Amino acid sequence: MTDWKDKVENMVYSGRIKVPYLWNVGKTGSRFLIAIRDNKEIWGTRCPGCGRVYVPPVKTCGECFVPTTEWVKVSDTGVLESFTVVHYSYEMQPRKAPLAYGLIKLDGADGAILHLIGDTDFAKLKTGMKVKAVFAEERVGSIADIKHFTPA
Amino acid sequence: MSKIAIVGVGQTTCTRSKIDTFEEMVFEAASKALADAGAEIGDIDNVVTVSNDFWDGRTISSMAVQEAAGSWGKDVSTVEGDGTFGALYGMMRILSGSFDTTLVVSHMKGSESIMNLITNAMFDPIYQRGMGIDATSAAALQARSYMTMSGATEEDFARVSVKNHGNAKNNPYAQLPMKITVGDVMASRKIAEPLKLLDCSPIGDGAAAVVLSNKKGLKRFRKEPVWIKGVAHCSDSFTLGYRDLAKSRALKEAAQKAYKMAGIKKPLKDLDVAELYDAYSYMELMWYEGLGFAPEGKGYELIRENATGMKGELPVNPSGGVVSSHPVFVAGMVRLIEATLQVRGEAGKRQVKGAKTALAHGINGPCGQAHCVYVVGA
């Protein structure tokens, strides 16, 4: 006995969810982005509980659950804690593959910041190496105002 | 504790792409779980469904499967997270005294969307998303952090892949059963260094369901109960860079709680089999450490010594694990189902002989931010 399903063509309905979003950065994050945009400076917030300096800044320390109280200017140079070279492409990536991401612990900060690594031979990347922020020429107040990090 | 039992389990095969709709898949899994329990939908007091709006491309995705899950006229709720978390909520609802039995179902059609886009949306829109980071590139950062901390090598990751794809050959539900070598994994296409194609799970389609019952409800079912002896969940912080990616303190916390409930003192010895959520090969080594199978930074020793192979001291992922079949949100529930089958002695060719106590594990969020750990036994 043949199954009727074998003879039915599979219809596919393709769609796309198109909803525009406007994400509020908040006062804390805005101050961070403005310092990069206007002065090419990177600032973090310090938790009065554990003393950690968060970059990007947080309004509240997730570990201690208390508001951060102090703004701290950190270096635009830091240590590459981890990295990956990505070999596939999809539409959200700002650059063509291969592209590299790093977790960078800036001097003076405790948490690491996630960013792109660029202007370098990816084969020479090593954890623990020094990297430096390269600022974009035209800065608009987004995290992409740091163009990427590159070996110092 | 032995208050809540798993009395029925059902899973669809996991494949790259199914023609079935969500409803059809959920109905299949739920019907199988009920049949396994020797029960009918009328024996179910309440329902918990598991789904995710992004993956399903639908706001309030849970409502789309309610008819298929048999929840009409019943108390019903829904969890957005891995199936292990859904089962945990189903269990709480029984323990509250309001219900005797719960049906928990979970579904996923990874084939209907693009994994990178969906998982990119779990990162912070202001600081991370625009960089194009997704589950795989984030996992690669974690894999490298773990290598730096532990000294584990890419070959160690490859050994996990070889073991689990090989085990999958014994599992008729698995998506990618393969006999491969460490060399094959090492030579496979670079995805996000240090991860290669065969280190990464295939996102696929599948559904799973479990029937839970308290002692009072047992008389409705035919199956020998498998008891949930211990269960706990815990989340780490979210932001990559704020949390130590190389160590899984949230898993450690959840495992310790679950072990305490279950009276597990030496997990490597006391457990007979474990089913872990290895979305990427390296994860299995990290989870060994979080679960206390190996000291911190020493997880790779177990895979090098084949201690977690089918004939090892503690077989891990006899089913082939998640690296062989990855219906997101369903995969953790499948671990629970596989652990149950092992304890029942019904795991077929993937059965670990004499298994009495089994561990099942689910994760949620980027790089295993949250964990849910079950210990089940006869």
Place this chain on the structure above:
Amino acid sequence: MGKRVAIVGYGQTYQRSSRKDVNGVELINEAVVTALADAELTIRDIDAIVIGNMDHFEGINYVDMWSAEGSGAVMKPVIKVCTGGTTGTTVAMCAYYHVASGMFNKVLAIGWEKNSESDTTGAIITAFHPVWERPTLGGAVAGLAIEASKYMHNYGATERDGARVAVRERLHALNNPYAHLHQEWMKGIPPEKLVDLIVGSEQNAMLAYPLRMSDMCPRTDGAAAVIFAAEGSAEKIAPVPAWVHATANRHNFVYAGDVDMDRNTTIAEASKAVFKKAGVKEPLKEIDVCELYLPYSYAGLKWIEDIGFCAYGEGPRLLWDGVTDMDGELPINPSGGVMSSNAIGATALIRVGEAALQVMGKAGPRQVKGGNVNLALATGFGGCYWGDVMLLGKKKPA
């Protein structure tokens, strides 16, 4: 048998049309900190967290994970639940079951939404079936308009009856500093006169007959948090805990065409289950105050009939007799309700929190019955016909 459970703390942000000064995680944190302060607890006292919102309203996937640093979920158990408009009550129920199960002693329930960050209607449309419904069905308003006109047809209700509900909600909101919409001009004008002004107003745009702008809820940014605790702890934390007497929910809609537009069957069934469990025989007499999820005016006529406060078709009479006003026999929505603030994921949790405040006698200018509230009912409703009901009381449940 499970544990008895009570609400011991409640906090909410001010509900506003847009909170540009904070991001989502920071907004959530505000509500959590306020609830903890209300219960005089710290995050360390909390054993587990439940959170809910609608993913596509902010475009954030895995919100429970993303918000951990603001919600307090770092190194804690956390679960996300989401059922649409009912999300807040679903969160509350989930937190209740956490505690009732005996597995967790004190559990934090969080609901939130920043509706200003997206196109809410665009996101709601994605709640409908992608193949069968999305191409033809538009948002929430049209469906509700069909329900309203059907009710008018069946029971002879008028636009003035619908407006009477709106007037009640707006007047009550004036007592609630947290409410989003404060229509100060209404102060001191009798309800009948306000109804005339609204129905006769040319500025009051008709959206979809019979629904005008004044019949609808706003889009709001806001968050709320409620703390549930087990018997033994609850009495120590709160002088007057709000005990959960019963909770239930129902759902019966997958395809829009299947919905019974005559009656709200899920709210009816869930209410019946709750009243049975709690031994409530005459809801109108026994219940002292309600916080009902009424997303638009006509629901305030029909759904109170479905809950069982009066017979079918008698809703308008209850309204015009003032039974549901602040000083009536059964005040409904002293907070101003959903029509005054609708941060969707928070909205139903606010109903639970506000009902708890009434029981605890902490509702301030919006307190009813001089603080003498024994039973308070809270409901949640979602456009996908999810109905959630929770009954709170001053006495420990049997």
